[in-house]
Amino acid sequence: MNIGIVSERSGLTAKTIRYYEDIGLVKPLRDSNGYRAFQEKEIHKLTFLSRARALGFTIEDCRALLALYEDETRASADVKRIAKVQLAQIEEKVAALGAMHDTLSHLVKECAGDDRPDCPILEGLGKV
Amino acid sequence: MNIGIVSERSGLTAKTIRYYEDIGLVKPLRDSNGYRAFQEKEIHKLTFLSRARALGFTIEDCRALLALYEDETRASADVKRIAKVQLAQIEEKVAALGAMHDTLSHLVKECAGDDRPDCPILEGLGKV
DNA sequence: ATAGTGGTTCCAGTAAGGGGAAGGTCAAGG
DNA sequence: CCTTGACCTTCCCCTTACTGGAACCACTAT
Incomplete structure (x- = not known):
């Protein structure tokens, strides 16, 4: 399967896929x-990477998760430990x-959608 | 309030806060x-940025969201539209x-946590 | 044969910060 | 008063995770 197809199916650009190979x-x-x-198998890994990256996992997080997927000789105790951290x-x-x-x-509900400038977004967005 | 306090309260490093000013x-x-x-008010904005960035929103996403917070003359129709996209x-x-x-x-459950190498992670991680 | 599409490497640039130097500032203690 | 230490400033370069573009090779189709 060529990189174009893989790109389409995984949701990553060809560039990114080459980078991930690098x-x-x-x-x-x-x-x-x-x-x-x-x-x-590679498609699955790349699809996973695509999703995980979009969710803010770092490449190194992903590497740890993929290692679970990858390592045939892993001990399930290790897997479990890593998986729990990620969970x-x-x-x-x-x-x-x-x-x-x-x-x-809440904001969307409160906002009448009219032209009044008093949307109550202010109080909620950054509450500590 | 100095940057050190703000850093502590917002969860961002001083470096990052200076960058956000830049x-x-x-x-x-x-x-x-x-x-x-x-x-x-700045603390709230920065706290929000901290959270949103950790969740994979881009700076530009955040800028759009903060614009809602910021713009005193906003029409709630606009707010609503942008907020819905973000939602x-x-x-x-x-x-x-x-x-x-x-x-x-599922993986954690299936994995006995023993030394067997057959954790069933493979089937789920990258399902298309 | 030639165009067009899609692949390759390589080099350079961007986004979102991080590290660390060189130096100014403030509060506390001697 | 002076110094020490913690905290602040700017500046510059480094890193991560890509993105764009150039120059070139490969396959397909007319």
């Missing part, structure tokens, strides 16, 4: 013509998003 | 000694995080 996140094979030859991070993110969601949707 | 996200006053003098983004993020959470917590 830094060792994926290691596609090569065809005799020099083209990268991706397999299904905690995810839960924090969900909570923060939830708070932002509440604030914004 | 790019026009905040405009603290200055004391006669040249120190930045922040007000409560949709947030909902997507929550859904994606939810999927990652399910996958990982």
Whole structure:
């Protein structure tokens, strides 16, 4: 599978995919013509990367998560430990998003959608 | 209020706060000694930036959201429109995080935490 | 054969900061 | 009064995670 298809299916640009190869996140094979030859497994990894990056996980977070996916000889105790750390991070993110969601949707509700300039966004956005 | 306090309260580093001033996200006053003098309102903005950035919103997303907060002459119709776009983004993020959470917590559950190398993470992580 | 599309590498630039130097400022203690 | 230490300032370069563009090679189609 060529990089164009992979780009389409994973949601990453070809540029980004090449970059991810550079830094060792994926290691596609090569065809005799020099083209990268991706397999299904690579698509899954890249799709995951696409999502995780959009959610604010760093490349190194992603590397840790992919290592779980990758390492055939892993001990499940390690997997469990790493996964738990990431789970905690995810839960924090969900909570923060939830708070932002509440604030914004409250705002949307309160805002009559008219031309008055007194939307109550101010009180909620950055509450400590 | 000096930058150190603001850093502590907002969760951003002093460096980042100065950078945000550079790019026009905040405009603290200055004391006669040249120190930045922040007000409560600035803390709220910075706290919000801290959270939003950690969740993968771009600076430009944040700028749009802060514009709502900032613009005293805004029409609530505009506010509502922008807020709705952001709400949709947030909902997507929550859904994606939810999927990652399910996958990982499933993994944590399935993984006995022993030394067997067959953790079932593979099937879930990058499902298209 | 030639155009067009899509692949390759490489080099340079951007975004969003971080590290650290060189120096000014303030409060406390001797 | 002076110094010490913590905190502030600007400036410049470094890093991360890409993005754009040039120059060139490969496959397909007319």
